[in-house]
Amino acid sequence: MSIYLPIAELSVNIFLLLSLGGVVGFLSGMFGLGGGFLMTPLLIFIGIPTNVAVATSANQIVASSISGTLGHWRQDLVDFRMGGVLLVGAFFGSILGIWIFSRLVAIGQIDTVISILYFALLTGIGLSMLIESSKVIRDRIRRKSVKRKIHYHNWAHRLPFKVRFYKSKLYISVIPPIIIGFVIGILSATMGIGGAFILIPAMIYFLGMPTSKVIGTSLFQIIFITALVTILHATTTFAVDAVLAFFLILSSVIGAQVGVLAANKLRGEEIRALLAIIVLGVATKIALDLLVEPNEIFNLSVIRLVF
Amino acid sequence: MIKQLIILFYFLTGVLTPSISIALVIGSDQEEIYIDANFSGEELLVFGAFFSDPSQSRDSKSDILIEVVGPLEDVALRKKDSYFGFWLNSKSVTFRDVPGFYYLSSTSELTNEFLENNQIGLLEKKKSEMIDWSSLTTDWGSVINEKEKEEFYNALIRTKKNDSLYKQASDEIEIIDGNLFRSYIDIPNTVPVGEYNVNLYLIIDNEVSQEYSYNFMVTRVGIEEAIYSISKNYPFSYGLISLIIAIIIGWSGAEIFKRFKKV
Numbered sequence: 001m002s003i004y005l006p007i008a009e010l011s012v013n014i015f016l017l018l019s020l021g022g023v024v025g026f027l028s029g030m031f032g033l034g035g036g037f038l039m040t041p042l043l044i045f046i047g048i049p050t051n052v053a054v055a056t057s058a059n060q061i062v063a064s065s066i067s068g069t070l071g072h073w074r075q076d077l078v079d080f081r082m083g084g085v086l087l088v089g090a091f092f093g094s095i096l097g098i099w100i101f102s103r104l105v106a107i108g109q110i111d112t113v114i115s116i117l118y119f120a121l122l123t124g125i126g127l128s129m130l131i132e133s134s135k136v137i138r139d140r141i142r143r144k145s146v147k148r149k150i151h152y153h154n155w156a157h158r159l160p161f162k163v164r165f166y167k168s169k170l171y172i173s174v175i176p177p178i179i180i181g182f183v184i185g186i187l188s189a190t191m192g193i194g195g196a197f198i199l200i201p202a203m204i205y206f207l208g209m210p211t212s213k214v215i216g217t218s219l220f221q222i223i224f225i226t227a228l229v230t231i232l233h234a235t236t237t238f239a240v241d242a243v244l245a246f247f248l249i250l251s252s253v254i255g256a257q258v259g260v261l262a263a264n265k266l267r268g269e270e271i272r273a274l275l276a277i278i279v280l281g282v283a284t285k286i287a288l289d290l291l292v293e294p295n296e297i298f299n300l301s302v303i304r305l306v307f
Numbered sequence: 308m309i310k311q312l313i314i315l316f317y318f319l320t321g322v323l324t325p326s327i328s329i330a331l332v333i334g335s336d337q338e339e340i341y342i343d344a345n346f347s348g349e350e351l352l353v354f355g356a357f358f359s360d361p362s363q364s365r366d367s368k369s370d371i372l373i374e375v376v377g378p379l380e381d382v383a384l385r386k387k388d389s390y391f392g393f394w395l396n397s398k399s400v401t402f403r404d405v406p407g408f409y410y411l412s413s414t415s416e417l418t419n420e421f422l423e424n425n426q427i428g429l430l431e432k433k434k435s436e437m438i439d440w441s442s443l444t445t446d447w448g449s450v451i452n453e454k455e456k457e458e459f460y461n462a463l464i465r466t467k468k469n470d471s472l473y474k475q476a477s478d479e480i481e482i483i484d485g486n487l488f489r490s491y492i493d494i495p496n497t498v499p500v501g502e503y504n505v506n507l508y509l510i511i512d513n514e515v516s517q518e519y520s521y522n523f524m525v526t527r528v529g530i531e532e533a534i535y536s537i538s539k540n541y542p543f544s545y546g547l548i549s550l551i552i553a554i555i556i557g558w559s560g561a562e563i564f565k566r567f568k569k570v
Contacts, residue, residue, distance in 0.1 A: 062550060068561075233546070240538070240549050
Protein backbone atom coordinates (compact mmCIF):
# COMPACT_ATOMS: atom_id res chain seq x y z
CA MET A 1 0.00 0.00 0.00
CA SER A 2 1.45 3.32 -0.95
CA ILE A 3 0.67 6.95 -0.40
CA TYR A 4 1.33 9.83 -2.77
CA LEU A 5 3.23 12.73 -1.24
CA PRO A 6 1.95 15.96 -2.79
CA ILE A 7 5.05 18.10 -2.21
CA ALA A 8 7.73 15.46 -2.74
CA GLU A 9 5.68 14.47 -5.83
CA LEU A 10 6.19 10.76 -5.57
CA SER A 11 4.58 7.83 -3.85
CA VAL A 12 6.10 5.80 -1.05
CA ASN A 13 5.09 2.71 0.82
CA ILE A 14 2.95 3.67 3.79
CA PHE A 15 4.36 0.93 6.04
CA LEU A 16 7.90 2.00 5.25
CA LEU A 17 7.02 5.53 6.42
CA LEU A 18 5.26 4.33 9.55
CA SER A 19 8.10 2.02 10.54
CA LEU A 20 10.66 4.73 9.85
CA GLY A 21 8.77 7.17 12.07
CA GLY A 22 8.18 4.48 14.67
CA VAL A 23 11.82 3.45 14.92
CA VAL A 24 13.15 7.01 15.03
CA GLY A 25 10.44 7.90 17.58
CA PHE A 26 11.34 4.86 19.67
CA LEU A 27 15.01 5.82 19.72
CA SER A 28 14.19 9.44 20.51
CA GLY A 29 11.88 8.44 23.36
CA MET A 30 14.43 6.05 24.74
CA PHE A 31 17.32 8.50 24.69
CA GLY A 32 15.41 11.73 25.09
CA LEU A 33 16.53 13.07 21.75
CA GLY A 34 14.61 14.75 18.97
CA GLY A 35 15.66 12.18 16.42
CA GLY A 36 15.93 14.67 13.56
CA PHE A 37 19.55 13.72 13.05
CA LEU A 38 18.41 10.21 12.03
CA MET A 39 15.11 11.17 10.43
CA THR A 40 16.49 13.48 7.73
CA PRO A 41 19.21 11.14 6.38
CA LEU A 42 16.87 8.13 6.48
CA LEU A 43 14.24 10.07 4.53
CA ILE A 44 16.88 10.94 1.96
CA PHE A 45 17.91 7.26 1.77
CA ILE A 46 14.34 6.21 0.91
CA GLY A 47 14.28 8.68 -1.95
CA ILE A 48 12.66 11.81 -0.52
CA PRO A 49 14.23 14.94 -2.05
CA THR A 50 16.73 16.60 0.31
CA ASN A 51 14.81 19.85 0.71
CA VAL A 52 11.55 18.05 1.52
CA ALA A 53 13.36 15.77 3.98
CA VAL A 54 14.88 18.71 5.86
CA ALA A 55 11.74 20.86 5.97
CA THR A 56 9.40 18.01 6.91
CA SER A 57 11.77 16.72 9.55
CA ALA A 58 11.62 20.10 11.29
CA ASN A 59 7.83 19.84 11.33
CA GLN A 60 8.00 16.35 12.83
CA ILE A 61 10.38 17.48 15.59
CA VAL A 62 7.81 20.07 16.73
CA ALA A 63 5.48 17.20 17.62
CA SER A 64 8.07 15.00 19.31
CA SER A 65 9.55 17.84 21.37
CA ILE A 66 6.08 18.93 22.56
CA SER A 67 5.47 15.40 23.75
CA GLY A 68 8.79 15.46 25.56
CA THR A 69 8.53 18.95 27.04
CA LEU A 70 5.18 18.26 28.72
CA GLY A 71 6.75 15.65 30.96
CA HIS A 72 9.58 17.95 32.03
CA TRP A 73 7.24 20.90 32.45
CA ARG A 74 5.05 18.99 34.90
CA GLN A 75 8.14 18.31 36.98
CA ASP A 76 9.12 22.00 36.77
CA LEU A 77 12.36 21.21 34.98
CA VAL A 78 12.12 23.92 32.30
CA ASP A 79 14.03 27.20 32.61
CA PHE A 80 11.75 29.40 30.50
CA ARG A 81 13.93 32.47 30.79
CA MET A 82 16.99 30.63 29.51
CA GLY A 83 14.86 29.07 26.78
CA GLY A 84 13.69 32.55 25.78
CA VAL A 85 17.22 33.95 25.57
CA LEU A 86 18.37 30.97 23.49
CA LEU A 87 15.41 31.57 21.20
CA VAL A 88 16.44 35.16 20.50
CA GLY A 89 19.67 33.86 19.01
CA ALA A 90 17.91 30.94 17.35
CA PHE A 91 15.45 33.29 15.66
CA PHE A 92 18.18 35.14 13.79
CA GLY A 93 20.20 31.97 13.26
CA SER A 94 17.33 30.17 11.55
CA ILE A 95 16.64 33.12 9.26
CA LEU A 96 20.29 33.06 8.20
CA GLY A 97 20.06 29.26 7.91
CA ILE A 98 17.05 29.45 5.57
CA TRP A 99 18.87 32.00 3.44
CA ILE A 100 21.92 29.72 3.22
CA PHE A 101 19.65 26.78 2.41
CA SER A 102 17.90 28.63 -0.44
CA ARG A 103 21.23 29.77 -1.88
CA LEU A 104 22.54 26.19 -1.79
CA VAL A 105 19.38 24.94 -3.53
CA ALA A 106 19.81 27.64 -6.18
CA ILE A 107 23.42 26.72 -6.97
CA GLY A 108 22.66 23.00 -6.80
CA GLN A 109 24.96 22.14 -3.91
CA ILE A 110 22.36 21.44 -1.25
CA ASP A 111 22.69 17.63 -1.41
CA THR A 112 26.46 17.73 -1.03
CA VAL A 113 26.51 20.25 1.80
CA ILE A 114 23.77 18.38 3.68
CA SER A 115 25.71 15.13 3.24
CA ILE A 116 28.93 16.64 4.56
CA LEU A 117 27.18 18.32 7.52
CA TYR A 118 25.40 15.09 8.39
CA PHE A 119 28.54 13.06 8.07
CA ALA A 120 30.32 15.39 10.49
CA LEU A 121 27.39 15.53 12.91
CA LEU A 122 26.68 11.79 12.95
CA THR A 123 30.33 10.84 13.24
CA GLY A 124 30.67 13.21 16.18
CA ILE A 125 27.51 11.95 17.84
CA GLY A 126 28.26 8.30 17.17
CA LEU A 127 31.83 8.41 18.41
CA SER A 128 31.06 10.41 21.54
CA MET A 129 28.20 8.07 22.41
CA LEU A 130 30.32 5.03 21.78
CA ILE A 131 33.16 6.37 23.93
CA GLU A 132 30.81 7.50 26.68
CA SER A 133 28.84 4.27 26.84
CA SER A 134 31.92 2.08 26.72
CA LYS A 135 33.43 4.14 29.53
CA VAL A 136 30.29 3.67 31.62
CA ILE A 137 30.27 -0.04 30.90
CA ARG A 138 33.94 -0.28 31.83
CA ASP A 139 33.43 1.74 35.00
CA ARG A 140 30.51 -0.45 35.96
CA ILE A 141 32.67 -3.52 35.59
CA ARG A 142 35.30 -1.88 37.79
CA ARG A 143 32.51 -0.75 40.14
CA LYS A 144 33.53 2.86 39.97
CA SER A 145 31.07 5.68 40.32
CA VAL A 146 31.44 8.76 38.18
CA LYS A 147 31.52 12.09 39.94
CA ARG A 148 30.52 15.26 38.17
CA LYS A 149 31.07 18.89 38.91
CA ILE A 150 27.89 20.86 39.49
CA HIS A 151 29.15 24.16 38.12
CA TYR A 152 31.59 25.10 35.46
CA HIS A 153 32.97 28.60 35.75
CA ASN A 154 34.57 29.92 32.63
CA TRP A 155 34.67 32.89 30.25
CA ALA A 156 30.90 32.80 29.89
CA HIS A 157 30.66 34.20 33.39
CA ARG A 158 32.84 37.23 32.74
CA LEU A 159 30.96 38.86 29.83
CA PRO A 160 28.64 41.89 30.15
CA PHE A 161 24.79 41.98 30.03
CA LYS A 162 24.44 39.62 32.95
CA VAL A 163 21.02 38.25 33.74
CA ARG A 164 19.81 36.15 36.65
CA PHE A 165 18.40 32.76 35.65
CA TYR A 166 16.64 31.69 38.85
CA LYS A 167 15.62 28.18 37.79
CA SER A 168 19.13 27.32 36.67
CA LYS A 169 20.67 29.18 39.62
CA LEU A 170 22.89 31.12 37.24
CA TYR A 171 23.98 34.73 36.94
CA ILE A 172 25.63 34.95 33.52
CA SER A 173 25.84 37.14 30.46
CA VAL A 174 23.13 36.68 27.81
CA ILE A 175 25.75 36.74 25.03
CA PRO A 176 26.83 33.05 25.22
CA PRO A 177 23.26 31.68 25.17
CA ILE A 178 22.37 33.98 22.28
CA ILE A 179 25.41 32.79 20.32
CA ILE A 180 24.60 29.15 21.09
CA GLY A 181 20.99 29.73 20.01
CA PHE A 182 22.20 31.40 16.83
CA VAL A 183 24.37 28.43 15.83
CA ILE A 184 21.59 25.96 16.64
CA GLY A 185 19.19 28.10 14.56
CA ILE A 186 21.46 27.86 11.52
CA LEU A 187 21.87 24.10 11.91
CA SER A 188 18.17 23.57 12.48
CA ALA A 189 17.15 25.43 9.34
CA THR A 190 19.77 23.83 7.10
CA MET A 191 19.69 20.28 8.47
CA GLY A 192 16.17 19.79 9.80
CA ILE A 193 17.31 18.92 13.29
CA GLY A 194 16.35 20.24 16.72
CA GLY A 195 19.99 20.36 17.70
CA ALA A 196 19.63 18.86 21.19
CA PHE A 197 22.80 16.92 20.63
CA ILE A 198 24.82 20.10 20.39
CA LEU A 199 22.61 22.21 22.61
CA ILE A 200 22.69 19.95 25.66
CA PRO A 201 26.49 19.72 26.01
CA ALA A 202 26.78 23.43 25.20
CA MET A 203 24.32 24.29 27.97
CA ILE A 204 26.16 22.12 30.46
CA TYR A 205 29.74 23.01 29.60
CA PHE A 206 29.53 26.59 28.29
CA LEU A 207 26.67 27.93 30.36
CA GLY A 208 27.10 25.72 33.39
CA MET A 209 23.42 24.88 33.64
CA PRO A 210 22.38 22.14 36.06
CA THR A 211 21.90 18.85 34.21
CA SER A 212 18.39 18.35 35.58
CA LYS A 213 17.09 21.49 33.85
CA VAL A 214 19.00 21.03 30.61
CA ILE A 215 16.82 18.48 28.81
CA GLY A 216 13.50 20.20 29.53
CA THR A 217 14.87 23.62 28.58
CA SER A 218 16.45 22.37 25.39
CA LEU A 219 13.23 20.55 24.39
CA PHE A 220 11.24 23.69 25.17
CA GLN A 221 13.36 25.88 22.94
CA ILE A 222 13.48 23.20 20.23
CA ILE A 223 9.66 23.36 19.93
CA PHE A 224 9.86 27.03 18.99
CA ILE A 225 12.93 26.87 16.82
CA THR A 226 11.59 23.97 14.75
CA ALA A 227 8.17 25.66 14.60
CA LEU A 228 9.86 28.75 13.20
CA VAL A 229 11.94 26.68 10.79
CA THR A 230 8.77 24.91 9.61
CA ILE A 231 7.07 28.24 8.85
CA LEU A 232 10.20 29.61 7.17
CA HIS A 233 10.54 26.52 4.98
CA ALA A 234 6.83 26.54 4.13
CA THR A 235 7.03 30.14 2.98
CA THR A 236 10.44 30.22 1.26
CA THR A 237 11.36 26.76 0.00
CA PHE A 238 7.79 25.31 -0.18
CA ALA A 239 9.26 21.99 0.88
CA VAL A 240 7.14 21.01 3.89
CA ASP A 241 5.17 17.92 2.91
CA ALA A 242 2.10 17.77 5.14
CA VAL A 243 1.20 14.19 4.18
CA LEU A 244 4.73 12.94 4.87
CA ALA A 245 4.81 14.90 8.13
CA PHE A 246 1.45 13.49 9.23
CA PHE A 247 2.54 9.86 8.95
CA LEU A 248 5.94 10.51 10.50
CA ILE A 249 4.44 12.43 13.41
CA LEU A 250 1.77 9.83 14.09
CA SER A 251 4.23 6.95 14.15
CA SER A 252 7.03 8.80 15.93
CA VAL A 253 4.78 10.03 18.77
CA ILE A 254 3.66 6.44 19.41
CA GLY A 255 7.19 5.15 18.98
CA ALA A 256 8.55 7.76 21.40
CA GLN A 257 6.10 6.75 24.14
CA VAL A 258 7.00 3.10 23.71
CA GLY A 259 10.65 4.16 23.80
CA VAL A 260 10.15 5.94 27.11
CA LEU A 261 8.57 2.83 28.61
CA ALA A 262 11.36 0.65 27.26
CA ALA A 263 14.02 2.99 28.62
CA ASN A 264 12.72 2.36 32.16
CA LYS A 265 13.02 -1.37 31.75
CA LEU A 266 16.28 -1.76 29.87
CA ARG A 267 19.83 -1.02 30.80
CA GLY A 268 20.94 2.19 29.10
CA GLU A 269 24.58 1.76 28.16
CA GLU A 270 24.28 -1.31 25.95
CA ILE A 271 21.42 0.24 24.00
CA ARG A 272 23.29 3.50 23.84
CA ALA A 273 26.26 1.69 22.35
CA LEU A 274 23.88 0.06 19.87
CA LEU A 275 22.44 3.45 18.90
CA ALA A 276 25.99 4.75 18.48
CA ILE A 277 26.66 1.92 16.04
CA ILE A 278 23.46 2.69 14.11
CA VAL A 279 24.42 6.36 13.94
CA LEU A 280 27.94 5.49 12.75
CA GLY A 281 26.42 3.13 10.17
CA VAL A 282 24.33 5.96 8.75
CA ALA A 283 27.42 8.21 8.77
CA THR A 284 29.39 5.56 6.89
CA LYS A 285 26.66 5.24 4.26
CA ILE A 286 26.71 9.02 3.76
CA ALA A 287 30.51 9.01 3.51
CA LEU A 288 30.48 6.20 0.94
CA ASP A 289 27.95 8.13 -1.16
CA LEU A 290 30.36 11.05 -1.15
CA LEU A 291 33.57 9.10 -1.67
CA VAL A 292 32.77 6.21 -3.97
CA GLU A 293 32.48 7.10 -7.62
CA PRO A 294 28.74 7.09 -8.36
CA ASN A 295 27.29 4.90 -11.11
CA GLU A 296 25.74 7.98 -12.62
CA ILE A 297 27.77 11.14 -12.33
CA PHE A 298 24.95 13.25 -13.70
CA ASN A 299 21.87 14.23 -11.80
CA LEU A 300 18.77 15.93 -12.97
CA SER A 301 16.47 18.31 -11.19
CA VAL A 302 13.36 20.00 -12.47
CA ILE A 303 13.55 23.74 -12.08
CA ARG A 304 10.35 24.97 -10.52
CA LEU A 305 9.19 28.50 -10.74
CA VAL A 306 9.79 30.35 -7.53
CA PHE A 307 6.82 32.46 -6.55
CA MET B 308 -13.84 5.43 -24.42
CA ILE B 309 -17.16 3.94 -25.37
CA LYS B 310 -17.54 6.35 -28.24
CA GLN B 311 -14.16 5.38 -29.55
CA LEU B 312 -15.01 1.73 -29.21
CA ILE B 313 -18.13 2.22 -31.27
CA ILE B 314 -16.19 3.94 -34.01
CA LEU B 315 -13.75 1.10 -33.86
CA PHE B 316 -16.62 -1.32 -34.22
CA TYR B 317 -17.92 0.46 -37.29
CA PHE B 318 -14.54 0.37 -38.86
CA LEU B 319 -14.21 -3.30 -38.16
CA THR B 320 -17.56 -4.18 -39.66
CA GLY B 321 -17.11 -1.76 -42.50
CA VAL B 322 -20.49 -0.10 -41.90
CA LEU B 323 -19.32 3.46 -41.59
CA THR B 324 -16.95 3.78 -44.50
CA PRO B 325 -16.91 0.57 -46.45
CA SER B 326 -14.81 2.05 -49.23
CA ILE B 327 -11.89 3.05 -47.02
CA SER B 328 -8.77 1.13 -47.77
CA ILE B 329 -6.29 2.36 -45.20
CA ALA B 330 -7.42 3.44 -41.82
CA LEU B 331 -6.10 3.95 -38.36
CA VAL B 332 -8.33 4.11 -35.35
CA ILE B 333 -7.31 4.32 -31.78
CA GLY B 334 -8.66 4.57 -28.31
CA SER B 335 -7.41 4.65 -24.82
CA ASP B 336 -8.81 3.38 -21.58
CA GLN B 337 -8.35 6.77 -19.94
CA GLU B 338 -8.69 10.37 -20.93
CA GLU B 339 -7.44 11.59 -17.61
CA ILE B 340 -5.04 10.18 -15.04
CA TYR B 341 -5.82 11.30 -11.53
CA ILE B 342 -3.14 11.69 -8.92
CA ASP B 343 -4.92 10.97 -5.66
CA ALA B 344 -3.61 9.75 -2.32
CA ASN B 345 -3.38 6.19 -3.61
CA PHE B 346 -1.64 7.05 -6.86
CA SER B 347 1.39 4.87 -7.38
CA GLY B 348 1.75 5.10 -11.11
CA GLU B 349 -0.57 3.71 -13.70
CA GLU B 350 -0.73 1.65 -16.82
CA LEU B 351 -2.21 3.45 -19.78
CA LEU B 352 -3.79 1.28 -22.42
CA VAL B 353 -3.63 2.52 -25.99
CA PHE B 354 -5.36 0.36 -28.55
CA GLY B 355 -6.60 0.55 -32.08
CA ALA B 356 -6.93 -1.04 -35.46
CA PHE B 357 -5.31 -0.53 -38.80
CA PHE B 358 -6.21 -1.77 -42.24
CA SER B 359 -3.85 -2.21 -45.09
CA ASP B 360 -4.77 -1.29 -48.61
CA PRO B 361 -5.57 -4.47 -50.57
CA SER B 362 -3.84 -2.98 -53.58
CA GLN B 363 -0.69 -2.69 -51.56
CA SER B 364 1.94 -5.16 -52.65
CA ARG B 365 2.27 -8.15 -50.35
CA ASP B 366 5.84 -7.60 -49.39
CA SER B 367 5.34 -4.01 -48.28
CA LYS B 368 5.87 -3.54 -44.61
CA SER B 369 3.44 -1.84 -42.24
CA ASP B 370 4.31 -0.61 -38.80
CA ILE B 371 2.61 1.15 -35.95
CA LEU B 372 4.36 3.79 -33.91
CA ILE B 373 3.07 5.23 -30.65
CA GLU B 374 4.55 8.38 -29.17
CA VAL B 375 3.56 9.97 -25.84
CA VAL B 376 4.93 13.41 -25.01
CA GLY B 377 4.46 14.83 -21.51
CA PRO B 378 4.33 18.49 -20.45
CA LEU B 379 7.45 20.54 -21.08
CA GLU B 380 9.64 21.70 -18.23
CA ASP B 381 13.04 23.24 -17.59
CA VAL B 382 15.60 21.01 -15.97
CA ALA B 383 19.05 21.48 -14.51
CA LEU B 384 21.53 18.73 -15.24
CA ARG B 385 24.54 18.63 -12.97
CA LYS B 386 27.72 16.67 -13.38
CA LYS B 387 29.68 15.38 -10.43
CA ASP B 388 33.44 15.62 -10.32
CA SER B 389 35.93 14.36 -7.83
CA TYR B 390 37.52 16.99 -5.61
CA PHE B 391 40.04 15.68 -3.10
CA GLY B 392 38.27 12.34 -3.20
CA PHE B 393 34.78 13.81 -2.76
CA TRP B 394 32.22 13.55 -5.53
CA LEU B 395 30.66 16.98 -5.73
CA ASN B 396 28.42 18.68 -8.25
CA SER B 397 30.42 20.83 -10.61
CA LYS B 398 29.20 21.86 -14.04
CA SER B 399 25.57 22.38 -14.70
CA VAL B 400 23.49 22.95 -17.81
CA THR B 401 19.92 24.13 -17.99
CA PHE B 402 17.78 22.50 -20.63
CA ARG B 403 14.65 24.34 -21.65
CA ASP B 404 11.33 22.78 -22.65
CA VAL B 405 12.23 19.17 -22.09
CA PRO B 406 9.27 16.77 -22.01
CA GLY B 407 8.68 15.58 -18.46
CA PHE B 408 7.68 12.23 -19.88
CA TYR B 409 8.44 10.62 -23.19
CA TYR B 410 7.51 7.29 -24.66
CA LEU B 411 8.14 5.96 -28.13
CA SER B 412 7.33 2.50 -29.25
CA SER B 413 6.96 0.81 -32.61
CA THR B 414 6.17 -2.62 -33.94
CA SER B 415 9.63 -2.94 -35.39
CA GLU B 416 12.87 -1.14 -34.90
CA LEU B 417 12.91 2.14 -36.79
CA THR B 418 16.01 3.71 -38.21
CA ASN B 419 17.28 7.01 -36.94
CA GLU B 420 17.09 8.23 -40.48
CA PHE B 421 13.36 7.60 -40.57
CA LEU B 422 12.81 9.33 -37.23
CA GLU B 423 14.82 12.31 -38.32
CA ASN B 424 13.07 12.61 -41.65
CA ASN B 425 9.70 12.57 -39.99
CA GLN B 426 10.60 14.78 -37.05
CA ILE B 427 9.71 12.04 -34.62
CA GLY B 428 11.76 11.14 -31.61
CA LEU B 429 12.74 12.89 -28.52
CA LEU B 430 15.59 15.18 -29.17
CA GLU B 431 16.18 14.66 -32.84
CA LYS B 432 13.78 17.41 -33.67
CA LYS B 433 15.04 19.85 -31.13
CA LYS B 434 18.67 19.00 -30.85
CA SER B 435 20.11 22.43 -31.47
CA GLU B 436 17.54 24.79 -29.98
CA MET B 437 16.83 22.99 -26.79
CA ILE B 438 20.14 23.32 -25.08
CA ASP B 439 20.71 26.57 -23.29
CA TRP B 440 24.38 27.05 -23.94
CA SER B 441 24.53 30.18 -21.83
CA SER B 442 24.70 27.57 -19.11
CA LEU B 443 24.93 28.05 -15.39
CA THR B 444 28.48 26.78 -15.28
CA THR B 445 29.80 27.20 -11.78
CA ASP B 446 33.24 28.06 -10.44
CA TRP B 447 35.66 28.52 -13.29
CA GLY B 448 33.12 29.39 -15.96
CA SER B 449 34.70 27.14 -18.54
CA VAL B 450 33.18 27.02 -21.96
CA ILE B 451 31.55 23.76 -22.74
CA ASN B 452 33.04 22.29 -25.87
CA GLU B 453 31.23 20.13 -28.43
CA LYS B 454 32.26 16.91 -26.79
CA GLU B 455 30.97 18.04 -23.43
CA LYS B 456 27.73 19.27 -24.97
CA GLU B 457 27.18 15.82 -26.35
CA GLU B 458 28.05 14.25 -23.00
CA PHE B 459 25.47 16.37 -21.19
CA TYR B 460 22.96 15.76 -23.90
CA ASN B 461 23.30 11.98 -23.64
CA ALA B 462 23.26 12.19 -19.86
CA LEU B 463 19.93 14.04 -19.97
CA ILE B 464 18.30 11.16 -21.83
CA ARG B 465 20.04 8.56 -19.70
CA THR B 466 19.00 10.06 -16.36
CA LYS B 467 15.43 10.47 -17.54
CA LYS B 468 15.46 6.85 -18.69
CA ASN B 469 16.81 5.72 -15.33
CA ASP B 470 13.90 7.51 -13.67
CA SER B 471 11.52 5.59 -15.99
CA LEU B 472 10.39 8.89 -17.46
CA TYR B 473 11.78 8.20 -20.93
CA LYS B 474 11.42 5.01 -22.83
CA GLN B 475 11.95 3.80 -26.34
CA ALA B 476 10.87 0.27 -27.18
CA SER B 477 10.17 -1.88 -30.17
CA ASP B 478 8.52 -4.86 -28.53
CA GLU B 479 5.66 -3.45 -26.54
CA ILE B 480 2.93 -3.20 -29.14
CA GLU B 481 0.86 -6.32 -29.28
CA ILE B 482 -0.71 -7.21 -32.62
CA ILE B 483 -3.89 -9.24 -32.47
CA ASP B 484 -5.47 -10.82 -35.54
CA GLY B 485 -3.24 -9.00 -37.94
CA ASN B 486 -4.83 -5.59 -37.67
CA LEU B 487 -5.77 -4.93 -34.07
CA PHE B 488 -3.11 -3.64 -31.77
CA ARG B 489 -2.73 -2.63 -28.18
CA SER B 490 0.01 -1.37 -25.93
CA TYR B 491 0.29 -0.83 -22.19
CA ILE B 492 2.33 2.22 -21.30
CA ASP B 493 3.83 2.51 -17.85
CA ILE B 494 3.15 5.87 -16.25
CA PRO B 495 5.47 6.01 -13.20
CA ASN B 496 4.46 7.71 -9.95
CA THR B 497 6.92 10.55 -10.51
CA VAL B 498 5.26 11.92 -13.67
CA PRO B 499 4.62 15.64 -13.86
CA VAL B 500 1.06 16.92 -14.02
CA GLY B 501 -0.17 18.52 -17.23
CA GLU B 502 -1.19 17.72 -20.75
CA TYR B 503 0.16 14.65 -22.53
CA ASN B 504 0.02 14.19 -26.29
CA VAL B 505 -0.39 10.77 -27.78
CA ASN B 506 0.63 10.52 -31.43
CA LEU B 507 0.00 7.42 -33.49
CA TYR B 508 1.51 6.72 -36.85
CA LEU B 509 0.77 4.04 -39.39
CA ILE B 510 3.92 3.52 -41.37
CA ILE B 511 3.97 1.71 -44.68
CA ASP B 512 7.30 1.04 -46.29
CA ASN B 513 9.01 3.60 -44.10
CA GLU B 514 6.54 6.30 -45.06
CA VAL B 515 4.04 7.79 -42.65
CA SER B 516 0.71 6.84 -44.13
CA GLN B 517 -1.73 7.81 -41.40
CA GLU B 518 -1.37 9.95 -38.36
CA TYR B 519 -3.65 10.44 -35.39
CA SER B 520 -3.22 12.47 -32.22
CA TYR B 521 -5.13 13.03 -29.05
CA ASN B 522 -4.27 14.15 -25.57
CA PHE B 523 -4.94 13.26 -22.00
CA MET B 524 -4.37 15.06 -18.74
CA VAL B 525 -2.53 14.07 -15.60
CA THR B 526 -4.12 15.99 -12.74
CA ARG B 527 -3.92 16.10 -8.99
CA VAL B 528 -7.29 15.57 -7.35
CA GLY B 529 -8.85 15.61 -3.90
CA ILE B 530 -6.59 16.04 -0.92
CA GLU B 531 -3.45 15.96 -3.07
CA GLU B 532 -4.66 18.95 -5.07
CA ALA B 533 -5.87 20.77 -1.95
CA ILE B 534 -2.56 20.35 -0.11
CA TYR B 535 -0.49 21.25 -3.14
CA SER B 536 -2.42 24.41 -3.95
CA ILE B 537 -2.60 25.61 -0.34
CA SER B 538 1.16 25.12 0.00
CA LYS B 539 1.77 27.24 -3.10
CA ASN B 540 -0.94 29.88 -2.70
CA TYR B 541 -1.10 30.31 1.06
CA PRO B 542 2.32 29.16 2.26
CA PHE B 543 2.05 30.89 5.64
CA SER B 544 -1.32 29.32 6.46
CA TYR B 545 0.01 26.02 5.17
CA GLY B 546 2.98 26.24 7.55
CA LEU B 547 0.64 27.12 10.41
CA ILE B 548 -1.70 24.22 9.65
CA SER B 549 1.27 21.82 9.53
CA LEU B 550 2.36 23.17 12.90
CA ILE B 551 -1.09 22.88 14.46
CA ILE B 552 -1.33 19.25 13.33
CA ALA B 553 2.09 18.59 14.86
CA ILE B 554 1.09 20.29 18.12
CA ILE B 555 -2.22 18.43 18.39
CA ILE B 556 -0.73 15.00 17.71
CA GLY B 557 2.33 15.66 19.87
CA TRP B 558 0.25 16.93 22.78
CA SER B 559 -2.49 14.32 22.62
CA GLY B 560 0.08 11.56 22.21
CA ALA B 561 1.67 12.55 25.49
CA GLU B 562 -1.72 12.89 27.25
CA ILE B 563 -3.06 9.57 26.02
CA PHE B 564 0.02 7.70 27.13
CA LYS B 565 0.09 9.47 30.48
CA ARG B 566 -3.40 8.11 31.21
CA PHE B 567 -2.48 4.77 29.81
CA LYS B 568 0.47 4.58 32.19
CA LYS B 569 -1.66 5.54 35.21
CA VAL B 570 -4.09 2.68 34.51
